[in-house]
Amino acid sequence: MAVKLFDSELKVMEILWELGETTAKRIAEILKQETGWSKTTTYTVIKKCIEKEAVQRADPNFVCRPLITREQAQEQETLELIDKMYGGAADKLVASLLDRRILSAEEIRRLKQLVDLLEQEEN
Numbered sequence: 108m109a110v111k112l113f114d115s116e117l118k119v120m121e122i123l124w125e126l127g128e129t130t131a132k133r134i135a136e137i138l139k140q141e142t143g144w145s146k147t148t149t150y151t152v153i154k155k156c157i158e159k160e161a162v163q164r165a166d167p168n169f170v171c172r173p174l175i176t177r178e179q180a181q182e183q184e185t186l187e188l189i190d191k192m193y194g195g196a197a198d199k200l201v202a203s204l205l206d207r208r209i210l211s212a213e214e215i216r217r218l219k220q221l222v223d224l225l226e227q228e229e230n
Contacts, residue, residue: 109183110159110160110161110175110179110180110183111159111183111187112156112159112161112180112183112184115152116152116155116156116159116161117180118138118141118142118152119134119138119149119152119153119156119162119171120156120161120162120173120175120177120180122134122137122138123162123171123172123173124173124176124177127172127173128170128171128172129170129171130168130169130170130171131149131150131153131164131169131170131171132146132168132169134149134153134171135149135150153171156171160174161173161174161175161180162174188200201218
């Protein structure tokens with residue numbers, strides 16, 4: 108499922124991914140503390156997530172449940188980044204990270220393991 112989430116919607120999703128199923132009221136309480144959002148703002152953002160089918164609402168008590176995983180959202184964002192900034196070439200993204208020495212030795216080791224695994228699956 109490809110769902111484009113904006114930063115505000117990701118704030119709601121982060122809470123749901125952390126807590127699992129919870130009420131809109133609880134999400135509003137958390138976001139008021141974290142961002143200063145009003146209850147109305149939070150409910151508007153939750154409704155946008157529902158419209159995008161990223162969140163399911165259950166009554167009574169406006170209980171919210173995530174319909175997409177953090178990994179699905181990350182994958183969508185990554186694919187958009189690769190398309191937008193690297194012309195769809197994932198290797199250019201990795202090369203950019205390596206050129207800037209952004210990756211730690213451990214991250215490079217894990218990346219090598221992933222490449223090895225992908226090569227094994229292709230053969």
